[in-house]
Amino acid sequence: MNYIYNISNHPKRSEIEKRLEIIKFFDKFGQEATKQAFNKSRSTIFLWKQKIKQSGGKLSSLSPASKAPRTRAKRVQTEETIQFIKNYRLIHPGSDKVTIKPLLDNYCTKIGITTLSESTIGRVIRTLKDKGQIPDYYIRTTINGKTGKLLFRKIGKHKIKKMRSKGYCPKNPGDLVQIDAISFFKNGIKRYCLCALDVTSRFAFAYLYNTLSSTSAKNFVERLEEVAPFGIRAIQTDNGSEFHKYFDKYLKERNIIHYWNYPKYPKGNAFIERFNGVIQRQYIGWHIGEIDDTDTFNKGLMQYLIWYNTEKVHRGIGKQPPLRYIINTFMSSQKSNMLWTVTFP
Structure with a gap:
């Protein structure tokens, strides 16, 4: 042929x-x-x-024929359900399909029509956005000053490429310091305690703040660098907003690697999570009435940390206090920049 x-x-x-x-x-x-x-x-x-x-x-x-089904499932949406979703989103912008679902179920039951599944509600919301019938948070409308033309600009979520410490094994003090924040209430007063723990030596530091922000977190690292008997090369935090902006910028300026823990994975920050529990049981819980005066609280906290780092033995480092372990293992010929090491027994 x-x-x-x-x-x-x-x-x-x-x-x-x-x-x-x-x-x-x-x-x-x-x-x-x-x-x-x-x-x-x-x-x-x-x-x-x-x-x-x-x-x-x-x-x-x-040519291979299309493998798409000849008959497609038709949507069971009605004008009533679409209008309900549209009206609800106009009154409550940003409400998702999970929020709308139970309310739509009640509405459909009252008027005797079939309700929609969560996934179908999501598709209806997407269609209404595409048609411009409900506002889209990620669409910004502006007017060109010269031409008067209406412009639509889609903004995306700013994603930060986050470095993870998976597979990283710190060997020396300062190779990896985990930092986390604790919040607590007392008599209508809320305070935040930032805590840090060196994974290798178990050396710990903490400080109380009135507010939790990236500025507070930056100040905390500056204080930590002043008292730590080692240079800090890497810090790991969770994904809280206090560890972005000024905090992250400061780490870059100091050439300190910033590792981020995986979301909803406290096991990845196990050392600092354990220290959080210890400091709450051994100090914060006994001095909770002093949190209205952060200066007084922090003075007492420093005394606790001196004891924690110079006297309290830790099983994970051979039943030694952190500073004794650092001096014996890593700093036999060096001097600490910490004032409180003068009190070391």
């Missing part, structure tokens, strides 16, 4: 040529060889040949 080569710009040209190659192979070597070489049955190849013959030799007839 003579073929009409009409597939020069065909979007499925490679697949058509492959089928033509199989047909020629079949004609030359037979059914068994074709089955072994291409895993195509005799009936399939005969079907391809029939398509070519019926088209008058046009190779485009070998």
